[in-house]
Amino acid sequence: MATIREVARLAGVSVATVSKYLNGTKVRDANARAVEEAVRALDYKPNEIARGLRKSSSMTVGVLLPELDNLFFTQIISSVDAVLEERGYSTLVCVSRSDSEREQRRLDFLRRKQIDGLIAVPTTAASDFVTLAGDLPTVFVDRVVSAAVTSGVRCSSVLSDNFAAAYGAAEELILAGHTRIGVLLGPDSNYTPLERRAGFLAACALHGIGEGDLFLSAGAYTVEAGYRMTKELLALDDRPSALFATNNELTIGAVGALAEAGITPGEEISFIGFDNRTLAEISHPKLTVIVQPVAEIGRRAAETLLGLIDGEAGGGILHLPTETIRGESVRRITS
Amino acid sequence: MATIREVARLAGVSVATVSKYLNGTKVRDANARAVEEAVRALDYKPNEIARGLRKSSSMTVGVLLPELDNLFFTQIISSVDAVLEERGYSTLVCVSRSDSEREQRRLDFLRRKQIDGLIAVPTTAASDFVTLAGDLPTVFVDRVVSAAVTSGVRCSSVLSDNFAAAYGAAEELILAGHTRIGVLLGPDSNYTPLERRAGFLAACALHGIGEGDLFLSAGAYTVEAGYRMTKELLALDDRPSALFATNNELTIGAVGALAEAGITPGEEISFIGFDNRTLAEISHPKLTVIVQPVAEIGRRAAETLLGLIDGEAGGGILHLPTETIRGESVRRITS
DNA sequence: ATGAAAGCGCTAACAC
DNA sequence: GTGTTAGCGCTTTCAT
Numbered sequence: 088m089a090t091i092r093e094v095a096r097l098a099g100v101s102v103a104t105v106s107k108y109l110n111g112t113k114v115r116d117a118n119a120r121a122v123e124e125a126v127r128a129l130d131y132k133p134n135e136i137a138r139g140l141r142k143s144s145s146m147t148v149g150v151l152l153p154e155l156d157n158l159f160f161t162q163i164i165s166s167v168d169a170v171l172e173e174r175g176y177s178t179l180v181c182v183s184r185s186d187s188e189r190e191q192r193r194l195d196f197l198r199r200k201q202i203d204g205l206i207a208v209p210t211t212a213a214s215d216f217v218t219l220a221g222d223l224p225t226v227f228v229d230r231v232v233s234a235a236v237t238s239g240v241r242c243s244s245v246l247s248d249n250f251a252a253a254y255g256a257a258e259e260l261i262l263a264g265h266t267r268i269g270v271l272l273g274p275d276s277n278y279t280p281l282e283r284r285a286g287f288l289a290a291c292a293l294h295g296i297g298e299g300d301l302f303l304s305a306g307a308y309t310v311e312a313g314y315r316m317t318k319e320l321l322a323l324d325d326r327p328s329a330l331f332a333t334n335n336e337l338t339i340g341a342v343g344a345l346a347e348a349g350i351t352p353g354e355e356i357s358f359i360g361f362d363n364r365t366l367a368e369i370s371h372p373k374l375t376v377i378v379q380p381v382a383e384i385g386r387r388a389a390e391t392l393l394g395l396i397d398g399e400a401g402g403g404i405l406h407l408p409t410e411t412i413r414g415e416s417v418r419r420i421t422s
Numbered sequence: 423m424a425t426i427r428e429v430a431r432l433a434g435v436s437v438a439t440v441s442k443y444l445n446g447t448k449v450r451d452a453n454a455r456a457v458e459e460a461v462r463a464l465d466y467k468p469n470e471i472a473r474g475l476r477k478s479s480s481m482t483v484g485v486l487l488p489e490l491d492n493l494f495f496t497q498i499i500s501s502v503d504a505v506l507e508e509r510g511y512s513t514l515v516c517v518s519r520s521d522s523e524r525e526q527r528r529l530d531f532l533r534r535k536q537i538d539g540l541i542a543v544p545t546t547a548a549s550d551f552v553t554l555a556g557d558l559p560t561v562f563v564d565r566v567v568s569a570a571v572t573s574g575v576r577c578s579s580v581l582s583d584n585f586a587a588a589y590g591a592a593e594e595l596i597l598a599g600h601t602r603i604g605v606l607l608g609p610d611s612n613y614t615p616l617e618r619r620a621g622f623l624a625a626c627a628l629h630g631i632g633e634g635d636l637f638l639s640a641g642a643y644t645v646e647a648g649y650r651m652t653k654e655l656l657a658l659d660d661r662p663s664a665l666f667a668t669n670n671e672l673t674i675g676a677v678g679a680l681a682e683a684g685i686t687p688g689e690e691i692s693f694i695g696f697d698n699r700t701l702a703e704i705s706h707p708k709l710t711v712i713v714q715p716v717a718e719i720g721r722r723a724a725e726t727l728l729g730l731i732d733g734e735a736g737g738g739i740l741h742l743p744t745e746t747i748r749g750e751s752v753r754r755i756t757s
Numbered sequence: 758a759t760g761a762a763a764g765c766g767c768t769a770a771c772a773c
Numbered sequence: 774g775t776g777t778t779a780g781c782g783c784t785t786t787c788a789t
């Protein structure tokens with residue numbers, strides 16, 4: 088690869104002139120042309136590594152998340168990347184496999200790579216993660232860090248309004264006449280299940296439905312867990328008349344269990360799913376689902392990070408509204 | 423961030439000694455301990471950028487693909503990353519959005535970042551892409567480059583054995599008695615549809631089924647295209663008795679169209695899908711699908727790339743076998 | 758085994 | 774406006 092020196096020599100100017108021209112400082116017209124020509128002739132491409140070393144800015148941001156074979160995360164990366172790319176940043180992706188130790192090692196790795204900022208879906212409790220991140224501008228996605236910890240720290244959060252999402256789902260079912268509802272929840276070790284549970288219970292409480300009428304089951308955010316929980320609920324003597332699955336995997340599992348039991352959502356049992364727009368659309372009848380604004384989450388996370396990098400204050404928590412896609416899987420009943 | 427200088431000063435040795443110790447060269451025991459302690463005290467993390475500049479190796483590989491909101495690609499990244507990470511490499515992800523110009527710009531960007539190698543699912547015809555990649559060690563995934571072009575060039579290909587996959591699907595249907603089969607194919611502008619079409623036709627020809635008995639429809643690799651093609655085929659007076667969807671999106675679309683038409687796969691119409699293991703499992707009855715060994719593809723691609731980086735010869739084309747997951751969506755008929 | 762010093766490719770003072 | 778030069782943080786001769 089050609090270096091700036093060779094370009095300078097071929098163009099008959101100094102390296103400083105080449106550098107200046109390439110970075111937008113005015114140079115004499117004749118020199119500009121000479122440099123341009125030399126660059127083309129040598130197919131010169133600036134070495135960003137050297138550039139980064141000198142400017143102590145790598146124009147790289149790290150993205151650290153639990154896994155890559157999950158569309159929720161990768162769609163977020165997708166829009167994060169779109170925004171960052173436009174600003175000339177590149178994206179270094181690392182995976183924690185939901186393992187705290189691994190996560191810490193990867194974070195260490197990213198710091199060695201001199202990333203300018205970080206977008207993370209931490210596995211470690213976010214508040215502890217803040218400590219690890221230190222002074223690195225960081226945006227948490229799908230997790231929040233209590234304001235207490237973040238004060239003065241350069242980090243913010245972007246996520247769906249999970250409380251409102253679950254609240255809305257509950258209302259949807261309650262207004263359709265359902266009082267005995269099964270809820271498939273994720274593990275309490277994650278952050279979002281707590282918000283979703285709280286939102287659901289809040290709506291129920293408001294309508295006089297206590298926990299006694301509800302069938303709350305919690306498990307992993309996996310297809311298997313969704314399948315198993317649904318089967319268990321269906322096997323009950325006084326089984327619920329409606330089901331709410333609170334994440335993509337649980338939704339898939341629930342749909343599978345219902346299909347296997349020969350139950351059509353919206354007939355014997357009403358159903359509200361989460362996130363899997365595609366599954367909702369190809370199901371027959373179409374499913375009612377709550378969908379998170381993944382693209383928007385990614386976009387806002389990236390923009391927030393760029394703000395932090397540019398010195399804006401952190402500490403903000405951005406809750407983005409979810410959307411309810413109404414299919415025909417919620418049936419009005421009169422109890 | 424602490425530098426190697428500060429570590430040296432605190433440890434009371436020269437930077438050379440610190441560097442040597444950190445890189446595995448033997449140093450006096452007392453010095454080793456002193457360095458270790460200084461590193462801990464300062465929380466020193468080597469600056470990989472500076473390191474890369476000096477060694478002119480960035481320990482970074484680029485991954486360039488059409489999009490990130492597609493599990494086929496992201497699962498591949500996932501296993502690529504797992505392999506590379508183990509060897510100390512990091513992964514720079516770029517997206518072409520299936521746009522040749524954009525792809526070239528992103529490739530340029532990656533080169534500026536001094537990547538040591540590239541894993542690509544090119545949008546540009548792979549043979550042209552080779553020229554762009556130049557001397558950069560490159561592994562093509564899901565695409566091949568004719569041996570003629572690659573001779574002497576440092577690139578190889580890793581992909582599924584698409585011919586055999588489609589051949590197998592055809593046999594599966596033919597042996598069940600089907601002769602009038604609808605095939606949902608992707609766009610001829612991609613590479614894989616060609617192989618899949620050829621494989622399917624080869625099996626048919628062997629069993630005396632000509633193109634006249636087949637219903638080949640080609641379209642985009644999208645859910646909508648799959649849905650539309652399926653509806654069209656179902657609307658025919660002499661509609662086929664079996665359907666084969668040749669990719670994930672087409673499979674989803676087909677399943678949706680069948681559900682909407684009230685057709686249960688494996689009853690009125692037999693069905694073989696592609697890649698969507700999850701959908702196959704939660705469907706009732708379970709679907710028969712051909713699945714690509716995504717994890718293996720990624721793993722082998724990464725290993726192949728590491729080989730190329732280490733100076734191995736390129737030019738190889740690795741075809742990995744697909745797997746047939748048998749559900750109950752193929753029904754034996756007697757015509 | 759150790760340290761002084763050169764230099765990877767680039768940018769930013771600084772003097773002209 | 775241009776060129777000379779120092780130096781980003783590191784590795785690597787090359788003497789010692």
